[in-house]
Amino acid sequence: MAARCRRCWRADMGTRIVKLPDIGEGVAEAELIGWHVKVGDIVREDQPLAEVMTDKATVEIPSPVAGTVIALGGEVGSMLAVGAELIRLDVQGESDDTAPALATRPAPPLAAVAQPATLPAPRPMAPAARLVGPPRAPGEKPIASPAVRKRARDAGVDLRQLRGSGPAGRILHEDVDDYLRDGGPATALGGRVANTHVEEFRVVGLRRRIAERMAEATRRIAHFSYVEEVDLTALEELRSTLNAGVAGRSRVKLTLLPFLMQAIVKAVADFPQMNALYDDEAEVIRRHGGVHIGIATQTPSGLMVPVVRHAEVRDLWDCAAEVKRLAEAARGGLATREELSGSTITITSLGALGGIVSTPVINRPEVAIIGVNKLAVRPVWRDGGVVPRMMMNLSSSFDHRVIDGYDAAAFIQQIKALLETPAMIFMEA
Known part of the structure; x- marks a missing residue:
């Protein structure tokens, strides 16, 4: 904002x-x-x-x-x-x-990035000036000196793909230089012209901040990932029933995220080391009693992480409403600094594009991040037969400097058990 x-x-x-x-x-x-x-x-x-x-x-x-x-x-x-x-x-x-x-x-120097929509307009580079034509007719030999032929052979260049700029179409060293510089032929079989256009974008603003923080996180954190398959058939049935029960009311529609947030709150009670911040410069771990869940959110300006504070005192509907409010604020550029900081553990999800497995980067100085992959119907062997089930993978990353692999696996297994038997989410300890 x-x-x-x-x-x-x-x-x-x-x-x-x-x-x-x-x-x-x-x-x-x-x-x-x-x-x-x-x-x-x-x-x-x-x-x-x-x-x-x-x-x-x-x-x-x-x-x-x-x-x-x-x-x-x-x-x-x-x-x-x-x-x-x-x-x-x-x-x-x-x-x-x-x-x-x-x-x-x-x-800083120019660098290519994958999200041009968030950056200044591209500055096209001038196309190469070399003369290159379609493949020669079968049996036609390109004209070139022995030195040029040897150099092209050593570099793996097929001279039949080049049209020389010298007298009578002779291929010169300069033609081979231009070919190698541009990365290949300017035409392909059938006369189709290859696209050699290059665009440059300067990494600025939020995109630069994201790049710096991601690089710092991967440089300083000993990441390791753990992937587990979760059967969400029962949870999806419950979610559909709850949403149908509030149709036409003012309550927000439930997604998977509020259930996952509630499961994290319950699991953190048994694994408090997951809800922590690691100050690696002071070598101090700060475990938090309050569960402040960051929700990684894609916005027109780039990735932001608004924070649902004190999820441990919120119910399912309150979590859903707060996620919706914060996501809308972040995408509209209206989220405040306080709403974008202070998380103790993060959830990241690519929604329908979630894929099968991901390796999320920890939101430093946190020590754990829970990644949600795509929900899909898969054949599962149950009770002596193959049945269709709603399955999803959780791909999570942990800071191996402070989280042991066994504890990370046990933490995700507890979340899996809660999601697969969603009634347990609502049971008091």
Whole structure:
């Protein structure tokens, strides 16, 4: 959720230098994640100029005055220190020729990512200029010097796929260089042209934060995963009955998640080491009495983990309502910092795309994450025969530095027993 910060600037005659304001809470720098203006644009007072992101919030910086943009303080992805120049505006009066140069820390190198929808528009690279044609006719030999032939043979290049740029179509070393650089032929059998287009995206904003945290988690945590098959036939029957009983009422529809949350609460009572945070720098494990369950949620901006606090005091319907509320807030960009932090154990689910098995990354500094895979009807051997059952795998990961494999398996087995006999979820200990 973007917040509006009051501005900070210096006025020198006709030049207004808008600086990155002190956003508070000890923030020393922020990442520039988007410009709303460009050089030459005429802006009005209070018009948004740029968005910056800190570890705590995304902040929109407004213009202090009306004027014309004459300089930008950095590219998207740059890190700006508090008090650094963000933008310069030309207003009526003389320009300030003594203003110091804009100071930013350069953005990181470009990198390809898998979610372009959340990033700035791609910048296409120019296509290669080499001349390459369709395969030659059967028996036709390409024209090339012995040195070029040997080099192509050593590199595994079929010269019949190249049309030379030399005299009379002779294949030159440069043609082989271009071929190897582009990664293969520009045409395929049947005259179909291969797509050699390449796009570059800068990893910025939330996508950069996610990348940094995932890399840090995998670097510092000794992950191990445990997968167990669960028969949810009885639970699905109960869920359908409960949902049918509240049809037309104000209560939210039940999904699998509230049942899993209730099962986790019960299992954590016997395995308190799973509901913990590990401060590996201080070498301290903090076990929490309250069960604060993070729900990994895909949003247009990337993965977020809103937190259902104190699941141990919530009933099935309350858990369902809170999951729905938090997911909508996260996807709408309205979740607060408090709603996106403080989890002690996390559930991650890809829904219908859950697949058979996954290896979820632990939400550091937590020590356990429960992964939900796809629910499907599978043939199961029961009582001397094959019967159809609603089956699903739980793919969970644990921090092996503090969780033993036996304890992790026993924890998941207890969750499995509760889900397969859902009446046990509602029984008092």
